[in-house]
Amino acid sequence: MTEFLAKPGVKNLHNKGEKLITTHCSYCGMQCGMHIRVSERTGEIKGVEPRYDWPVTLGKLCPKGVTAYQQIDHPDRIKRPLIKKKGKFVESSWEEALSLIERKFTEIQGKHGKDALSVFGGVSMTNEKCYLVGKYARVALGTRFIDYNGRFCMSSAAGGFMKTFGLDRGSTLPWTELEHSDCFLMAGSNTAECHPTSIQMFWKARDKGAKMIVIDPRETPTARIADVHLDLKPGTDSALANGLLHLIIKEGYVDQEYVDERCNNFEELKASVEEFTPEHTASITGVAPEKIIKAAHIYGRSPRSVVMFARGAEQQSKGVDNVTLYSSLALLRGQIGKFASGVATFTGQGNGQGGREHGQKSDLLPGYRKLTDPEAVKYISKVWGIAPEEMPKPGVSAYEMFDEIHNGTIKAMHVICSNPAVSSPNVEYIWEGFKKLDFLVVNDFFLSETAEFADVVLPTTTWAEDEGTTTNLEGRVIRIRKAIEPLHESKTDWQILSEIAARLGRGKYFPYKNPREIFEEFRIATKGGKADYSGITYERIDKEDGVFWPCPSEDHPGTPTMFKESFGTPDGKANLPAVGWEEPGEVPTKEFPLRLTTGRVVFHYLSGNQTRRIDFLKDQCPEPYAEMHPELASQYNMSDGEMIRLSTPRSTMELEVKLTKATRKDIVFVPYHWGKELSVNKLTNPSLDPVSRMPEFKVCSVKIEKL
Template structure:
């Protein structure tokens, strides 16, 4: 992690700001202030020099014209106007104090993000619980990996996206990839799947769409959205019936197999075919491919996880690994392909409603005492657990919910389920404060917008999907008028009566994080900036300065006290919303190769918007014929929550009974206007991946009004020149 310089430029080794691969890159910054140049780092083992289009264009958002460069506050006429930092921060602190005095501390809330560095995630959780003394904190990672996290904790006693390095994937015998399309979502990772096949291994892809990743597979299973649980149980049934259970492993390293066997035997192949649409012959072929080699892996992503039964579904896939002895052994196991840039670290260090740093539990007295000691407060002063992300947003502005909300690193107006309702709840707040790089759709609703530094302008650590902790160095200074998120938390804490304990220096914050996680499940005590800067590859847990880190978990024992894994033993149940006469089709959502998450940043990059300019509705030609729809013509898609309009895209890759929409855009084509906020009972994950809809050919719809409260502003938030005249 070095920075070098010449008379014309400085070059900094850094990491991509987008997905959880955290690809290594170099950023060359001209000393005359020209456009930075990005290239891949061949020596970084995750991407080996490869970058996707998003990474190649990551520097575009660093340009002043693409981002916010001064604070904004809402004036008496209802418009956002530029303000000084002191005015903006004073307004925020006063709003938080007034809300707490009138409605109680729990009426002030915090909503974080899975892209925040470990330091920011840690300090944000501390800010909520020490400076605000509120239980009302959660983050957008609840919408991404929470079901896989819950299932992994239940099965293994610990959640880490991948309990092995990506480099192990080509060395296994079979990968069963469930609900993931890395060819679009994390393209540099596809090389591991290609190398798997080059080495003689097999790839099974399970997805309702024949994606670019599915095109690489030896076998593609195309189930109905929402039936992944039945499919996993059907495969486990065939494993048991075919005599493929590793009896010694089950006896020596697990608990609960009898219940899992009973659940699986109730899902015979013909029943599973009727539920999923996957033929019995394909079920048998998948079972044979998975059980034939000595080693195999199951990797899941948002497809099976973003369901109202996501925890049970992931649990069933883990059961398949446990029954066949494909866990806790080299080149075998279950893994979650974490999505957001710091989706792993972001869920470890205190942003979740019930969690303290290092995966410590807010409800465990010993964990509370350990963290309180580091924070210099009494354990009883720490608030209790709050509500999950959607529940926090759903109650915003209500008597039993938050009345003032700080949003940092998230854009829920586009990314939350039932987004029209969430937008209404954000409008109902007494005070909305947004820290962001750009004037996102959520920022447009805010009373105060704070422009913050981004990836190349600040130093901090992130933890990628392997549990590998990375140091991302600042390569250039932020524009004048921009501050870091750590500065915001420091300044607000001081105004709220806490002048100490909220440092702005990221290395100082990380040193405190190390103390707070010492002895915890996600133990960072032995990781330091110095070790990371020296190039050490450190995966947590890393409990001591001389410890080499832990790239592979569970090889000797699982993380439960007795060292044994637990079978989940779920049974199939339908999605929260099944098709009917009024809504006869299933909608599923996902990403495109050119955009990322809510699109707040990638939609400002010309190269990406040219390649992928707007939303669309992907339908099968057979469905299109029945609707009278043609390529490019507008379609309306209606669920019980709302209606959206977007151009038709015809594709034989989608099932005829299923509709697909990407979720990166606001306005008339906002896919999350339609999605169902039904929650998983364990993870509290909303059911993004399946809801009932009807589709009709129609004229274009108007914008949804998220810009109504913003007047006379240029893209960076400043007044337009013509507005000043």
């Protein structure tokens, strides 16, 4: 199999003595194409080369992508398994570490029952591994407590899509069609900083006259170039979306034919948005009525439009409602299932799309099957070779697992590819939880904040030391190639999980020799499910520049555009929501008069465990800061660069002030990529969405004080 893919006529710089390995970036859902430069003689990683012919990103990379290769041979890599002895990590052998895990797991399960163990997964890894984490928890450990960091990332979008369309694929259209669209309505997405390589598509569309409406409390680099910037108060998305729906209906922009044919519940929606006149919407959201009207006209009159949203709208206690309301903007305009139009969410994690389909979620089995569906349990049990009765029942969501730790139900945890000690809301509660555990195992390649709490840290490989597939934000399944052999004594996650399973006497269910074998089993497991990968092979991915799921057979071309004929609901019709306005989980009070919102900077990825270790990225943004409007700062007599204290009902932290007029005057923004004392998630509100169990990272009440 070739390791270097390039289309005819594409020129790449091929240095003498180096080979290029075609793969994708390790970070966000864009999964930008890249080649990794490897020395032919020594097998060392030499650098990166753009993959000009990858159709989604055309060789573009953000600074994280350019420097991604620097993680691989990084001095901070964990070289051998670490065991905590007397509060200090000691390097040990695999044999010792695995024996300890075997002994502890058996002991704890013997004493407190199977469910005393829990697994906390992540989706910044390949489909093969994500699939195996679910199987590992349910077959090897036999626990019902498994969930993953997608609860902090994607689950509201998933919940909203399930509710509206009956099927959750992040984007209903392929990214390459974006340039042909006429209008983008982007809510809560700082695309320019969080998914930078998408921006080229928007510029291409704008060169052809497309309009952009951006909904964001801050004038982010994305909002700066918008035609209309709706600068709403954090947490008021549902009111704004209702306001826009109100105008779309009132001004007659509804594609009645489409709605009648393909949607349920239109009359209820119409009734529920009745009260959201521009003035009423403006009074809730703080956006000027003229801007709302202008946005509605632009959106309503655009022949082709795409509604896009991201964590800003989703990480709220009403995340699912926000998603359903924004999606219904596209439904009313009859945009879904057509060329260059539709709905899309920007997947945050590398395999945020694929990872959530394969049974890492507490209530899901591979192929987006419901754990509550007896048929699904039967089918997967058969694939796995276990009795259906052995299949554990649904567990609880990520944040609620820590409630279970505090309750004493969960005694031990295995964290794989995740760093909840930074990424959870109200992290001090999480830290307490970790301390309370009898036994914590963490798989990671850098010593993350979570790993510091661990009893055993197992060194895993980086993405470039293993092969597999991921699913990018479009739903395109793509290939990650192995650039070098695992460094030091690290092992891949699938090897680690298989070895632990073998030690627990479940080895026969994990007979894998390479990721391809896992992929083959996983294809069968997804067959007939909603996320059907059974027609996808490694060879097809190479040949066809990735394959879009669902792809039920090898001669099926894949599904770039979703819902062309019907939706995934039982009756094939989309469900329009009818949701009124509700305040976010926490509203400003006299004591905590302002709103705090959190987000990312372009230089760091999620909990920052990887990017904070890379010199270039660290130099660009070494520490978090509190960004606010000079008008707000002057009320407290604060000046640029000064240290201030932020407090919420949960905790306090000290930060440097950064002033800019490109933000609302009543909010404070803090990026969240840092751990321990620098973690803004000490302050955030764990108020969960009732459906998706997504915490409300984006809104909480805060008090600021000058130091």
